[in-house]
Amino acid sequence: MKAYNPHEIEPRLQLAWDEAGLYTVPENSDKPKKYVLEMFPYPSGDMHMGHASNYTYGDVVARYSTMRGFDVLHPMGWDAFGLPAENAAIKHHSHPAIWTYQNIETQKNSFSRMGFSYDWDRKVVACDPEYYRWGQWIFLKFWERGLVERRNSPVNWCPSCGTVLANEQVIEGRCWRCDSEVEKRDLTQWYYKITDYAQELLDDLDQLEGWPERVKQQQANWIGRSE
Numbered sequence: 457m458k459a460y461n462p463h464e465i466e467p468r469l470q471l472a473w474d475e476a477g478l479y480t481v482p483e484n485s486d487k488p489k490k491y492v493l494e495m496f497p498y499p500s501g502d503m504h505m506g507h508a509s510n511y512t513y514g515d516v517v518a519r520y521s522t523m524r525g526f527d528v529l530h531p532m533g534w535d536a537f538g539l540p541a542e543n544a545a546i547k548h549h550s551h552p553a554i555w556t557y558q559n560i561e562t563q564k565n566s567f568s569r570m571g572f573s574y575d576w577d578r579k580v581v582a583c584d585p586e587y588y589r590w591g592q593w594i595f596l597k598f599w600e601r602g603l604v605e606r607r608n609s610p611v612n613w614c615p616s617c618g619t620v621l622a623n624e625q626v627i628e629g630r631c632w633r634c635d636s637e638v639e640k641r642d643l644t645q646w647y648y649k650i651t652d653y654a655q656e657l658l659d660d661l662d663q664l665e666g667w668p669e670r671v672k673q674q675q676a677n678w679i680g681r682s683e
Contacts, residue, residue, distance in 0.1 A: 479575045487525060492518040493531065500540050502566055503567070532567065532574040536556050611645070612626050617631060654679055
């Protein structure tokens, strides 16, 4: 038997998949639909083994669903509009846009070499104006309806990263990313009045059929309704 040579076989088959549009998802289909989405990575460098592990799990789910007869929408994108990408650019003495888009292309090539079943026509990049303009638009809609307000309140502040951390990102009083000691600091910030919708959000959790109870409980804790 001829030895398996991934450097010869995999690029050849991946090119054939790409040319055949194997993972392109039609918008009009009689097949049942499935949406598979993993978290978007930070484009602060190339993939590491954590990426390979995480996105392999998602790819297994997508391919299994395809084999079961679903039309699977399996997109990819980059969480590129935040501090990790900016800090990485500063560290490497580069402009954030240059560094970010270079890393996006590098990661995309790595994902392609892994053979993941992404529909690259559905790529999302959070720092593209065509993407974040909709975040700005919806903020204005909330503002028009009196659902955002600005006020001072204490936050978890990492002096090394120079950013606010969510409670989940503080581990025993230290930053989850750089392990610096976290400070409490008053900061002026915007708040969305999800309290106006908290009960509706909680009630609608009952409509999530097939979701594990622990996940629904996590969502309920995040909503955090209180009197």
